[in-house]
Amino acid sequence: MGNHMSKKVPETSSAVNLNTELHYSTELSSYEAACKVDADLRSFDTTLQTRTNQVINTLAVGVEVRSLSFDSLKQITECLLEMNQEVVKVILDCKKDIWKSQELFELVEEYFENSLQTLDFCTALEKCLKRARDSQLLILVALQQFEEETELRDNRFTRTLHELKNFKAAGDPFTKEFFEIFQSVYKHQTIMLEKLQLKKNKLDKKLKYIHSWRKLSSMIFVATFAAVLLCSVVAAAIAAPPVAAAIAAATSIPIGSMGKWIDSLWKNYENALKGQKEVISSMQAGTYVAIKDLDNIRILIDRLEIDIESLLHNVDFAIEEEAVKVAIDEIKKNLGVFMKNVEDLGVQADMCSRDIRRARTVVLQRIIKNPHN
Numbered sequence: 052m053g054n055h056m057s058k059k060v061p062e063t064s065s066a067v068n069l070n071t072e073l074h075y076s077t078e079l080s081s082y083e084a085a086c087k088v089d090a091d092l093r094s095f096d097t098t099l100q101t102r103t104n105q106v107i108n109t110l111a112v113g114v115e116v117r118s119l120s121f122d123s124l125k126q127i128t129e130c131l132l133e134m135n136q137e138v139v140k141v142i143l144d145c146k147k148d149i150w151k152s153q154e155l156f157e158l159v160e161e162y163f164e165n166s167l168q169t170l171d172f173c174t175a176l177e178k179c180l181k182r183a184r185d186s187q188l189l190i191l192v193a194l195q196q197f198e199e200e201t202e203l204r205d206n207r208f209t210r211t212l213h214e215l216k217n218f219k220a221a222g223d224p225f226t227k228e229f230f231e232i233f234q235s236v237y238k239h240q241t242i243m244l245e246k247l248q249l250k251k252n253k254l255d256k257k258l259k260y261i262h263s264w265r266k267l268s269s270m271i272f273v274a275t276f277a278a279v280l281l282c283s284v285v286a287a288a289i290a291a292p293p294v295a296a297a298i299a300a301a302t303s304i305p306i307g308s309m310g311k312w313i314d315s316l317w318k319n320y321e322n323a324l325k326g327q328k329e330v331i332s333s334m335q336a337g338t339y340v341a342i343k344d345l346d347n348i349r350i351l352i353d354r355l356e357i358d359i360e361s362l363l364h365n366v367d368f369a370i371e372e373e374a375v376k377v378a379i380d381e382i383k384k385n386l387g388v389f390m391k392n393v394e395d396l397g398v399q400a401d402m403c404s405r406d407i408r409r410a411r412t413v414v415l416q417r418i419i420k421n422p423h424n
Contacts, residue, residue: 159418162243166407168235169345170404172232172236173403173404173407175229176396179224183224183355183396185221186221186359189218193215197211211369212369215370216370223356223359224359225355233349236345244339247334251328251335254327258324258328261320326417330418333413334414337411340410351399359389361381
């Protein structure tokens with residue numbers, strides 16, 4: 052019976068090795084190719100081979116003297132633990148990287164704070180526009196008074212000058228404080244756009260080099276394969292075919308499960324990066340549109356400032372030089388442009404406000420959609 056059992060050992064061992072070779076040949080070939088192009092993987096492979104060979108050599112000596120010492124088994128255990136630790140270290144580093152979202156969280160907070168400041172600016176702009184429209188009404192009243200006084204042949208134009216003085220007293224609707232708010236909002240939006248671009252570049256780099264996850268998969272697979280190999284050698288060394296068969300059956304399941312787990316982790320990581328990139332892209336788009344709206348607002352304000360300066364100059368001419376008729380003619384020429392620019396600025400202010408609110412909604416939707424945030 053004993054001889055019968057001993058004759059079956061090589062057959063069982065050969066069968067296990069043959070099935071293993073056929074089953075994992077593709078994975079090992081892929082791993083070998085990856086080692087050629089990846090320095091980190093080559094280093095891991097060298098360490099793994101050295102440790103595995105040391106254990107197998109120790110076992111070989113034990114088999115020659117027909118004994119396996121506790122020191123030999125201890126070395127096997129330590130080798131397996133060390134290999135697992137190498138893999139665990141990589142996993143933890145990657146996991147730390149995956150869930151390191153504090154930077155993104157701070158960017159989102161800053162984005163929403165900037166958008167609120169921009170909405171406050173839009174409110175301040177509306178107040179300035181109201182003052183500009185009030186000034187526009189004062190000019191229209193002055194023109195009406197001029198027409199009436201002309202019909203009455205009142206060359207003193209008392210009421211006309213009164214309304215023109217009211218217009219002058221109203222002054223520039225765009226105050227110094229308003230321009231300070233504008234500069235602050237514009238600066239923050241520009242800085243925000245730069246930060247978002249830097250974050251997007253980081254995410255693009257991570258997505259570009261996501262093949263490092265394939266390296267991690269290979270490391271785990273080969274470490275597991277080495278563990279199976281060592282266990283098979285131990286089983287063969289103590290001449291226990293049933294144990295070898297049991298180990299082969301048991302380890303075939305974890306490898307498959309581990310492969311699914313690694314694949315899932317890899318996909319989750321890639322999805323997390325893509326989710327973060329979607330949020331960043333949404334904030335980028337919103338910030339870019341806000342900056343363009345602010346640029347357009349600044350252009351229209353500059354035009355209005357020119358119009359107001361021209362009107363004030365004509366009013367001063369009418370008051371100081373008592374040349375009301377000449378001044379009124381010039382005011383009539385400029386008033387149409389002034390009124391159009393006020394209207395255009397109002398439209399642009401409304402558009403900026405709508406764009407900010409729309410962008411905030413889109414970013415919130417992206418965050419809700421992305422489960423990793």
